[in-house]
Amino acid sequence: MQTGTARSWLPRTWRLPGLLALALGAWLVGPTPIWAQGDARETPSLLDRLTPEVMSAVFPGITRLEMVKDDGPVAAAVYRREEKAGYVFSTLDVLRAPGYSSTPFDVVAGVTMDGRITGAVVLFHREPYLINDARRTALLVTFLQAIEGSEARLGAESGLPPDFVAGATISARAMRNAVQEGARMVLRYRTEEIVITEPTIDMINFKPMSQEQLVADGGLAFAHVTNAMLAEVMARAGVGDLLPEVPMSGGPDDTYINFVTGYANPPKVGRNGAGLEPFDELTNRWPTGTQGIFVATLGGVYDHRGTRYNNLSNGFLLDRVKVTQGQQDFSFTKADMIVTRGKIADILVLPPDSGFDPMQPWRADLFATAVRPDGKMERFVLAGLDYTLPDSMILMPEPDPPPVWVEPWADSMFDIAILATALALLTALLAFQAQLARQRRLHRWLRISFLVFTLVWIGWIASAQLSIVHLINYLKAPFVNLDLAFYLAEPLIVILAGYTAISLVLLGRGVFCGWLCPFGALQELLAQAARTLNLPQWTPSMPTQRVLWNGKYVALGVILLLTVVAPDAATVAEEVEPFKTAITSVFVRGLPFVAYAVVLLVIGLFVERAFCRFLCPLGAGLALLDRLHLFELIKRRPECGNPCQLCERSCPVKAIEPSGEVVTAECFQCLDCMVEYYDDRRCPPLAKLRKEQEQAAGFRPDLNSAGAYLRAQS
Amino acid sequence: MTPSRRRTLRILAAGLAVPLGVLGLQSTQGLPRPVRWQGEALGAVSAMTLWSVDPARASRALWRMQFEIARLEAIFSLFRPDSELSRLNRDGRIERPSRDMVEVLDLSRRIAEASRGMFDPTIQPLWALHAGSRAPDPRLIERVLPLVDYTCLTARRSGIQFGRPNMAASLNGIAQGYVTDRITELLGNEGFESAVVELGETRVLGQAPDDRPYSIGLVNPNVPGRISGQVALANAALSVSGGYGQALPDGTGNHLFDPRSGLSAGSLSQVAVIAPKSALADAMSTAICVAGEGAALAILSTVPSARAILTRPDGTSVEV
Known part of the structure; x- marks a missing residue:
């Protein structure tokens, strides 16, 4: 099966999108619209469209559905044995997505309360027009996986499925986008009515969590006090020789x-900690804006309530707990306590005007009392619990x-x-x-290493070869209405172009061409190898070379001209x-x-570097x-060129004139x-100078001969 | 052995070593891997799949292509009030149009001439008539028909203008193909060897990495849940037109109009055109859809190596 193995390069999932169109289309009621559409008033109500056949496809296993009567996106709530299982909605109702033809398509889909798509049916479809973005593309993938099973329902007439599918207006992917977007809108309106614009305490999400989980999560602060610790605390409080009011045992x-405490308003803390009824009392029976501190004693002989909060003489004050935030103390009386039956757990109520800020850290002190021999009570702090609302209880706005x-x-x-x-x-x-040039071997070594780096890393690994295309793009930028991001999308190219521009203004073209151009580096490294192998080198005479140099200007001119008159030809x-x-492309x-x-x-x-010198339009x-x-x-000396031709001969690209003058336009630095x-x-x-000095003075030659020479000149 | 012969051998060996080294380097590069982008372009569900040995480079390239798509959308979109096309339709003329606009109108004219007006870029007034909720009055159609006439549209670099008032252009039958072409060619210019660009139309750059043409499935127009056939595509474009794709809101037919009658055309249920470029394939498939089977050969003959697969309403298909 040659085709079978040959196909393996195409990831299976990528054939899915095309096929998905067919998955959705599998339910298509036929090419004719089932109802005339065009005006919203003529659209049958969602309930009418949700026939049993449609329902069994979009949300199997439900027992009842009813339209949601609120101002949110139109949707029907579906129930499974009286428990709300999710919503069914139509993309037409929810998004009214304008199509290419300014008519929308209609996909009816179901979504569970936690956002899973249960199924989708295309009632009929028209050209879609939806805007896509990265976030939704991510959602798309989830959806793909969710209905991946439906792939089994479709197939080609025979043989293997194709790599891609083409048809007039395949809109499956836009439909999926619409389904995702619609589901999000339907759910968001009903499950979190506030649109979060700043960090907000999560009053919506609830999941059953044990005390241990809450402590681990940071939703509850926990203090474990042993008898030994009590003795230690009492000693520190100066009442070490007295007995605690509640005697130790064991x-x-x-x-x-x-002892645990936490901010009670997030249901994760309040409802899990105090239970449904006390939490309900806090959120529904107290005035809006009421906050609560959850406190509970989970074990031990001591508890946070005591008995004195029952006494009128004591002002019903809960004297064992105090909450502090900044400079502000909060105390509680019996009237402020929402008690949980059967547990030593309470919600301590803070009125709306208390000034307590749940987003700021606070501290709960648990007090105990020592009894003096004369019966007088000494109150001391048994445990201080610092509390900061954990991030898991805070809803953050979607970042810009x-x-x-x-x-x-x-x-x-x-x-x-x-x-x-x-x-x-x-x-x-x-x-x-x-300094570098005085070290012949170091220079050689550094130069070759850098060229290897330029070729292998800049060129082959990072693909950051600056090219005439970039130069033309930058030149064109003011004339075409292109987003700046188009240019910024290649960071290494931007950096290299910037460095090249600066070096061009300061030193000349050689910095890029001689050091940073990967193809230049490849040529120079090959030329080095060629010289090592003693291959013959062709060196054109200066007049010939001057003619050849113009080749690159011709290349540049042709490209620039074509860019203006025939862009297609320019790319060739x-x-x-x-x-x-x-x-x-690494070949x-x-x-x-x-x-x-x-x-x-x-x-x-x-x-040497024939392309760079005679043909390269970027170099031109x-x-x-x-x-x-x-x-x-x-640098040059008066003797350079006349009589000395040493540098001229040493120049690999012959950029030094017989007169000794350097042609910097041709110099590769x-x-x-x-x-x-x-x-x-x-x-x-x-x-000559060195020899003179050695003979005349008879002492060691100045190592810094160039300096000596310059001094001798002046 | 004489020194000169040794020298010749050395030169030959060095000359051979370079291609060998290149081959060796090639072999270290591994298999090309696909990178895919999905999104929207000109209202069409779009995707680009690019094969490269360097997926990072491929995804950067795809990323940049989106800016080119956005630029072309700002020219051809019928739905953006500030697009060049919208301005042309609103004002009836446009000074100093973009090169892209002129080129698309040139191509439109070429196919319009070849199809004797069966493909017409000035179809928009008819389309607007049908976009309402009710079937249009035949007298209204009668009045709008003279506005559909591509010969009254002049497109030059200095300016574009309609010959009659209230004319309007819709480039739906060609702009997506043009965008597909632009992106495919840009990717080719970046040095990529293999890509499938689906920006409303499908165009294939090169071959699949296993040196096989890509196979593109054709949707069965009568049973949209099934694939009726497959087309092998390499370095070519495929454009599919069919009335089933877009029914009219007024229920009188589909989005493919016959400029002679002003009504939907319906003699073929699907036309798939394979041509070197998407823009041409796009326009030709629309033209053939409208003109019918008989005119297919004449329309296809304007573009060398173009061919078409026609599906009749009874489900039989014929290759032209």
Whole structure:
């Protein structure tokens, strides 16, 4: 089965979207609309559309449905044995999604209370028009998985399913979007009516949680006091020699009290802690804005209530608990207590005007009393519990989406760091080039290493080859109405382009061409190998070379001209650059492209950087702008060119005129000539000076010969 | 062995070593992997699937393509009041139009001429008539028909303008194809070898990574739950038109109008055109759908290597 194995490259799930159209369409009532639509008033009510056949497909196993009567998105609540199981809605009602033809389609779908899509039926469909975004795309995937089982229901007439499906207006994916979006709207209106714009305490979500889970979650603060700890606390409070009001029982490790407290208003805390009835009392029978502190004694001989809160003489004060927030103390009386029957657990009520801020940390102190021999009571703090409402009890507003271009930058932080390091190193190399050029071997070694890095990492790994395409894009930017993000989407290219622009203005085109261009690096490394192998090198004479140099300007001119008059042809002309083939695609490209790149590289074996010097349109663009550069990196002496031709010969790309003048537009800043310039055994003026000094003075030659030479000159 | 022969051998060896090295480098690259984007373009459910040995590079490219799609949407969308097309329809003329707009109108004219007006970019007034909830009055259709005439539309770089008042253009039959072409070509220019671009129309760049053409299933127009056939596609575009795709809100038919009668065309239930470019395939499939089986050959002959699979209402199909 050759086709069977050959197909394996296509992930199975990716065939699904196309097939999903068919899944939805499988219920299609036929190509004719089942009811005339076009005006909302003519749309049958949702209930009429929910025939038993439709219902069995969208929400199987339900026993009753009734329309929800509120102002929210139209939906029917469905019940399974009197328990609400979810909602059924129509995308037409909920979204009224305008289509391409400004008519919507109608998908009826069911959704459970927790947001799972139970099924969907296309009643009829028209061209969809929905806006997609990343968030919804993520939801889509969930939906896909949820109805993946339906794949079994469809199939091709015969043979294997195709890779992709085409038909007039396949709108399955927009339908899925609509179903997801509709479900979200239907649910959101009914389950969390407040739209969260700032951090809000979660008064909506509830799930059964044990005390241990709540403590672990931070919903409850917990204090465990043993007899031994009680004794210690009493000693610290200066009542160590007295007896506690409630006597200890058992050994030092036995529990005196286990005490918890927490903010009672989130149902996760209040309802789980105090139980349904007390929680209901707090939220429904007390004035709106009432807050509650949940306190409970879970074990031990001591408890947080005591008995005195029952006494009128005591003002019914619950004297064993005090809540403190900032400078404010909150005390509670019997009237403030919502007690839980059968448990020593209470909600302590804070009136709406109490000034208590649940979002700020607070502290609950649990008091105990020691009895003096004279019967007088000494109150002391048995345990202090610090409480901060955990994040799990706070609903956060959906964060504003960051600007679109942030994503690729955040994704490539690591690559950006590597590139920044490399550029810093390159900047240092150029800044200290005089020192570097005095070290012939170090220079050679650093140069080759950097070129390897440029080729392998910048080029092949990070695909950050600056190209004429980028230059043209930047030039075009003011004329086409393109989003800035289009340019910012490639962070490494942006950084390299910026660095190149700055280096171009300061030093010339050579910084990019000689150090940062991956294809240039590839050519130079091959040329190094060729020289090592002693391959013959063709060096054109200066007049010939001057003619050849113009080749790249012609290439640039043709591309620029075509960009204006025939953009399609320009994209073909841009293929004069083998960068896409050799660097970004790592030669995984069609044979003609690969062959062209290979030919250029072979030529490069015999003519150093032939492409860069004679053909590269990007190099031409940079060379033109090179005229603007501010500083001369390459130093010259009066003897340069006449009589000495050493540097000229050492220049691999022959960018030094016989007159000794450097043609910076053609210079790749490789610094090979500077190595000669600073070599007092090879540079004739320096060597002459060194010999003179050695003979005349008879002492050791100045190691810093260049300095000596310059001093001798002045 | 003479030194010169040794030298020649060395040169030859070095010349051979480069292609060998390139081959070696190629082989380290592993299999291309697919990266997929889904979304909307010009109202159509859209997807782009790009195969690359470097998925990060592919997803960056797809990411950038979305900006190009957005740019073209701002030109061709009928639903954005500020789009170039909306401005043209509102004002009847437009100064200094975008190159894209002129090119699409040029292509439209080419197919309109080939189909003797069966495909007409100025169909919008008819469409607007049918977009209401009721079937339009035949007298109204009679009055609108003269407004559907592509020969009254002049499109130059200096300006576009309608020859008669109240004319309007709808590029639904071609703009999606044009966007598909643009994106496919941009991806090709970025050096990608294999991609399936589905921006309302389907265009395939290169072949599937196993050097097989992509197979694209055709929906059975009579039983939308099934696939009626498969088309092998490599470096080509496929456009499918069919009345079943979009029924009219007034219930009188579908979105494909016959500019002669002003009513829906319905002699073929589906037309699938395979052509080198999506924009042409898109326009030709619409034209054939309207003009019927008899005119298919003449319309297809305007584009070399274009062919079509026609499905008749009785379910039989014929390849032209």
